[in-house]
Amino acid sequence: MIGGAQSRIAAAAGLAAVATLIVAPLFLRRYGLYLVSDWAVMTIAAMGLNLTLGYAGQVSLAQGAFVGVGAYSAAILTTHGWPFAAAMALALAVSFAVGWALGYPALRVRHHYLAFVTLAFSTLAFLVFRNEAWLTGGVEGIDGVPRPSLFGWSMRPPLAYAYFCLAALAFVAAAMAWLIRSPWGRSFLALRENPLRAQSLGVDTRRYTLLAFAIGSALGGAAGALYAPLVGLVEPPAFTLALSLNLLMMVIVGGSGYFLGPFLGALIAVMAPEWLRAWENYYLILYAVLVMGLLVVSPTGILGLIDRYALHRAAAEASAARAALKPSIEGP
Amino acid sequence: MANFVALLIAGLSTGALYALVAVGFTLMWQTSQTINFAQGEFVMLPAFFMLAAMNRGAPYWLALAVGVALSLAILGLAFKRLLVDPMLRHGVLPLAIATMALSSFLKESVKTFYSAEASPFPSPAPSSDLKVLGVAVSWQSLAGLIAALLAVTFLQLGLSRTRIGRQMQAAAQNPTVAQILGLPVERLILYAFLLNAALVALASALVSPIYLAKFSNGETLGQAAFIAAIVGGFNQVRGAVVGGLLLGVVENLGAAYISDAYRDAIPLFVLVVVILFRPNGLVGRAEERTV
Numbered sequence: 001m002i003g004g005a006q007s008r009i010a011a012a013a014g015l016a017a018v019a020t021l022i023v024a025p026l027f028l029r030r031y032g033l034y035l036v037s038d039w040a041v042m043t044i045a046a047m048g049l050n051l052t053l054g055y056a057g058q059v060s061l062a063q064g065a066f067v068g069v070g071a072y073s074a075a076i077l078t079t080h081g082w083p084f085a086a087a088m089a090l091a092l093a094v095s096f097a098v099g100w101a102l103g104y105p106a107l108r109v110r111h112h113y114l115a116f117v118t119l120a121f122s123t124l125a126f127l128v129f130r131n132e133a134w135l136t137g138g139v140e141g142i143d144g145v146p147r148p149s150l151f152g153w154s155m156r157p158p159l160a161y162a163y164f165c166l167a168a169l170a171f172v173a174a175a176m177a178w179l180i181r182s183p184w185g186r187s188f189l190a191l192r193e194n195p196l197r198a199q200s201l202g203v204d205t206r207r208y209t210l211l212a213f214a215i216g217s218a219l220g221g222a223a224g225a226l227y228a229p230l231v232g233l234v235e236p237p238a239f240t241l242a243l244s245l246n247l248l249m250m251v252i253v254g255g256s257g258y259f260l261g262p263f264l265g266a267l268i269a270v271m272a273p274e275w276l277r278a279w280e281n282y283y284l285i286l287y288a289v290l291v292m293g294l295l296v297v298s299p300t301g302i303l304g305l306i307d308r309y310a311l312h313r314a315a316a317e318a319s320a321a322r323a324a325l326k327p328s329i330e331g332p
Numbered sequence: 333m334a335n336f337v338a339l340l341i342a343g344l345s346t347g348a349l350y351a352l353v354a355v356g357f358t359l360m361w362q363t364s365q366t367i368n369f370a371q372g373e374f375v376m377l378p379a380f381f382m383l384a385a386m387n388r389g390a391p392y393w394l395a396l397a398v399g400v401a402l403s404l405a406i407l408g409l410a411f412k413r414l415l416v417d418p419m420l421r422h423g424v425l426p427l428a429i430a431t432m433a434l435s436s437f438l439k440e441s442v443k444t445f446y447s448a449e450a451s452p453f454p455s456p457a458p459s460s461d462l463k464v465l466g467v468a469v470s471w472q473s474l475a476g477l478i479a480a481l482l483a484v485t486f487l488q489l490g491l492s493r494t495r496i497g498r499q500m501q502a503a504a505q506n507p508t509v510a511q512i513l514g515l516p517v518e519r520l521i522l523y524a525f526l527l528n529a530a531l532v533a534l535a536s537a538l539v540s541p542i543y544l545a546k547f548s549n550g551e552t553l554g555q556a557a558f559i560a561a562i563v564g565g566f567n568q569v570r571g572a573v574v575g576g577l578l579l580g581v582v583e584n585l586g587a588a589y590i591s592d593a594y595r596d597a598i599p600l601f602v603l604v605v606v607i608l609f610r611p612n613g614l615v616g617r618a619e620e621r622t623v
Contacts, residue, residue: 059428105608112367112424113607116558120600123555131593241551245432252429281444288437292430296418299426 006310025162033158034230039270040165041226044172046250046262048219053248054257055180055188056212057195062102062118063247065125066095066217068239070224072129075142075234084148088225095221099214107209114213122241129236141235145228155229165226172219177259179215188212192257220247249291255303264302338467339584345473347580348480352535353557354564354572355484356528361566362504363524366416367428370435371532372554377438378403378536379453379545380446392454400533408529412522435550442547455541476538483534484573487527491569500524552596556583559599563606565616574614578602 025036049063070091077087106117129136136142147155148164155164179185187208190198199205228234246269254265276283298305353375360366368374382399390398415434419427457475461468491497503510503520511517543549556579564575582602587595606613 057425059425105604108607108611112428113562115367115369115428116562117600117603117607119555120559120597120603124594124597124600127594127597245436248429248432281440284440285437285444288433288440291433292415292437295422295426295430295433296415299419299422 021166025159025166028162030158033162035270035274037158037162037165037226037230039266040162040169041223041230042247042250042270043169043262043266044226045220045223046247046254046266047172047176048216048223049247050216050251050256050258050262051176051179051188051219052213052216053251054255054261055185055192056209056216057192058107058209058213059112059115059248060118060213060216061115061241061244061248062122062125063217063220064239064241064243064245065118065122066099066220067224067227067243067247068125068129068236069095069098070221071228071234071239072136072142072224073221074225074228075145076135078146078148078229079142079144084225084229088222091221091225092218095224096214096218099217100210102217103210103213107206107213118244119241122244126236126240129239136236137234139236141233142228143233145232145234147229161230165230168222168226172222180259184208184211249287251301253291253294253301255301255305255307257300258303258307261301261303335588336585337464338469339588340581341464341467341469341477342473343581343584344577345477345480345580346584347560347577348477348484349535349539349576350553350556350560350580351484351573351576352480352531352538353553354560354576355487355569356531357557358561358566358569358572359524360528361561363500363521364416364420365424366420367424367431368528369428369431369554369558370438370550371557372550372552373435373438374403374407374528374532374550375535375539375553375557376545376547376550377407377442378533379540379549380442382537382540383451383453383545384446386454392456396537399537400530403533403536404526404529406529407532408526409522411529412525416525435554439547439550446547448547450544450546453540453545457541472541476542479534479538483531484569487531488569488573496520496523556599559603563602563613565613568613568616571613571615578614 021036025033028036045063045067048066049060052058052060052063073091073094074084074087077090078084102117102121103114106114130139132138147161149155150164153160155161180188187198187203190201190203191205191208195205224239231238250265250269251262252265253268254261254263272287273283276286279286294301294305298308300307353371356374357368357371360368378399381402382395385395385398386392411434415430416427419430455472455475457471459470459472461470462474463469491501499510499515500520500523502513503515503517504524507517510520539549539553557576560575560579561572562575563579564571564573579599579602583595583598586598
């Protein structure tokens with residue numbers, strides 16, 4: 001258990017982080033604002049994957065493809081004059097439905113089959129984006145995706161759009177926090193910890209796993225709907241398997257199964273290439289080695305490592321306290 | 333009709349290569365529950381060991397031997413000792429994810445340290461064509477087909493007829509009992525990894541003359557091999573062969589008669605149809621769950 005002092009430190013750190021996110025964009029220039037928006041979008045997609053991977057224990061290799069589905073849905077609707085809200089709704093609905101349709105056959109069998117079905121789906125999605133030029137603009141993609149306006153306020157300036165993405169992230173985070181505390185979320189956890197026991201306690205494991213995957217995919221779609229107006233140009237190479245793997249690594253590095261894991265993982269994935277720019281290609285090699293090393297040491301990522309350290313210290317303190325207490329009990 | 337025969341032969345030779353890669357994948361799953369997402373990159377890499385040896389003046393056969401040796405040491409021994417052994421205690425999932433990181437490590441390393449371009453790769457088979465049933469078939473793909481089928485047949489015989497092969501099967505089916513009966517389970521698992529390393533090195537030498545050696549070769553090949561393994565039955569060497577051949581043929585026929593643009597998506601459809609109607613694969617058997 002985490003002690004009172006530690007939870008106070010955690011709360012203070014959380015408040016400081018939120019305050020930084022609110023104030024910092026005011027001092028950033030165009031590229032900095034792009035990075036903040038990108039981080040918010042990637043965090044949303046990674047949170048969806050964390051629901052699938054961290055809570056339901058399923059590997060999805062198609063989260064990047066769902067970001068693509070969302071981005072194309074939003075780009076197609078908004079360039080045809082529909083409002084952003086409709087585009088977001090379509091992105092959510094389409095990626096939820098596709099997730100359900102993919103997960104249904106895969107989860108009927110054995111759980112690691114989902115990894116292979118989603119791997120193959122990520123190829124199919126790329127081919128559809130590239131080949132169906134009448135819908136997706138083919139290789140050239142869709143250019144000039146407009147940014148939405150909110151109550152008459154245009155989200156066109158980078159600062160406004162960064163706040164828009166951060167607000168969306170806050171909303172998704174609140175919804176996710178509610179979801180994992182709800183009976184639904186507890187069922188997700190039960191099925192990660194012990195699927196057979198969950199099943200024998202009456203949790204319909206297949207249904208809940210499928211639901212976790214479909215909701216996770218829908219969040220990927222939502223991230224895509226935010227991504228399209230951010231970059232303005234939606235084209236197939238952005239949504240290959242590389243993006244899916246990148247999102248997976250974010251969840252793993254941050255700490256899968258931890259609420260804050262995706263925030264941390266996305267921060268590292270978005271900022272590390274900026275910090276290590278001088279390393280060029282070596283950076284990707286180094287990143288892969290670090291991920292493997294981290295997995296060997298702690299399969300639950302950086303937050304898992306911190307958690308374990310905190311547990312270890314708490315245990316050490318408790319035994320020190322016991323040791324200090326002992327003489328007084330045995331004393332005169 | 334002639335066209336159909338040509339497609340069938342092309343499909344079989346692609347399929348035999350898929351089978352070769354899928355067999356090693358299945359072996360590692362059976363013996364140690366390792367799902368190797370870097371299997372495609374394992375096929376991509378040995379060609380570069382061989383090319384590096386040739387660049388230093390080694391003749392073809394020596395380069396081949398060097399490639400197999402390095403692949404045994406790196407993709408067999410080092411992979412097992414450095415990644416699989418320390419990860420296994422964490423369960424199936426973290427190891428599977430670690431192999432994804434490994435796949436991007438191998439790909440980026442080849443791209444950075446060798447070349448981002450496709451390199452031509454020599455083949456001992458003549459580059460001319462052979463007439464079979466009035467159809468022209470290239471010697472190279474025929475050689476690939478024959479070599480892959482021979483390798484798989486020998487492997488199947490070795491696993492079912494020799495003492496070590498039967499011991500490996502025992503260790504895969506029930507490690508605890510195998511251990512109690514005095515089998516060196518750890519060493520038998522290592523043999524499976526070494527076999528896989530040899531198979532991917534062979535596959536690499538067969539594939540690279542046809543597709544050229546390139547850092548990204550593993551992507552489609554690995555995916556096809558996973559799907560071949562599942563389609564056939566994840567827990568059967570025979571299954572991987574059936575799955576590989578079927579996938580190769582369906583892919584070639586589908587690309588010709590249905591849609592070439594969606595060629596790479598054909599495995600997905602085969603996969604979904606199979607797991608909907610034959611969840612344990614075409615020749616697989618149900619695996620008991622452990623509580």
